[in-house]
Amino acid sequence: MPIEDDEVPLNAIRVFVTIAREGSVTRAASALGTTQSSVSRYLAVLQNYLGAELMERRGRRSELTEFGRLFANTVAEPLDTVCFTAKRMCRRNRSNVNRILVRTSLSTFAYSFLIPNLQAFSAETGGVIVDVISSLSQPTSSDNFDILITRDLSMIEPAHDWEIYNEELVCVGSPNHVDGKTISIVRSMPILNITSRPDILPTWMRAMNLTSEDIKSEGARYDHNYLALPAVMTGKCLLVAPEIIVSDLVRGGVLTVIPGSRTRSGMQYRAYAVDRSDNPEIARAFCRWLARLCKKAAIPEAT
Structure with a gap:
């Protein structure tokens, strides 16, 4: 112009x-x-x-x-x-005191775990509306959000923070293909590759004492876990993923965790309630609620 x-x-x-x-x-x-x-x-x-x-x-x-x-x-x-x-x-941003904005760099976590549970938080807090946006860029003090949920970004402004999840990895597959199988199934079924998390598979393999020669790793490639989940639910393939994003699918019988495939990744999810929030008490209440929710998400070890 x-x-x-x-x-x-x-x-x-x-x-x-x-x-x-x-x-x-x-x-x-x-x-x-x-x-x-x-x-x-x-x-x-x-x-x-x-x-x-x-x-x-x-x-x-x-x-x-x-x-x-x-x-x-x-x-x-x-x-x-x-x-x-x-x-x-801005008066427009203050028009609804029962509204908070959550920003996250964890798109699959938001899609598969956070968003499906938001209605429960809203019910507990008398109808608070939770808006969710995702971004991989480093946040600044001029960005408009009340809460940051991240695994890999740092917070450079005053905020209260909570450790909400120490990431554990599990290997999952469709019940039709993996029920009753042991970890040795990785030799015969392809494992999907997630390009946004290239660290996951090598970390898991080291913990399982596996080498590249021990697994069938020529599985399809996907940008994010949420894109790979439909593939592993319907196809003859495996996925190594954070337990928390597959927990509801496992409980629902859609996916099965291969016994003995659980290990820590060393990554930690944290929630930050920024001090400049217009609704600081609600933001902190949300972080405490999320920490409790994540603790309940663990899948019982298969026997």
Whole structure:
């Protein structure tokens, strides 16, 4: 959109600060939930306004110019302050005092465990509405959320935190194919690969004293566990996954845990209730409820 010569392109500045933080146009587009072409257009608008190049090619990569680094470092903090203040003072965001926003980097955990249980929390708390969003980007103090649930992101602002789950891995399959079988079934049935968690299978194999020669690992590849779950429920294949995301499916008889396949991954899920929340008491109550819920999710060891 054309701008007047004296009109500061604030949206373009916000986009450029995101580029600087994320390190590339591609990652900035993902963080902003928009397209690369849109981000590139905003970059061009800002460069035209400033009369200077903000990024330059270095081989196959694009990096900030010296001017670009100086500009980003100068405007990032004031921009964060403006965004944070506006969100805190926005009357629209305060229209429903019985509403909290949960942000998580654990999409499968949210899909298979958290969201199916939210109605119970709402019932316990007199109708509190829980909104859920997912993001893999590092949170900042200007982001709008009350609670962060994560395994791999760090919280850099004041918050109360809870350890909600020490991740345990189990190997599961369809009851039609694995009932009554032992761990040796991994030699004859393919194990699905989850590209977003490449650590899971090697960690589990080490704990089981297995090598790549001991398993049939040419299973299909999926980005996330929630995409692989329908495949393992209906197909002749196995999945090594966090116990908590398959617990309800196991209890419902849809999946079976192979006896002796449980082990710790070393990963820990934590919930953070940020101090700046408009509903801090509800946010903390939610985290305490979630910690209790996760403790109840363990599947009894098969005998």
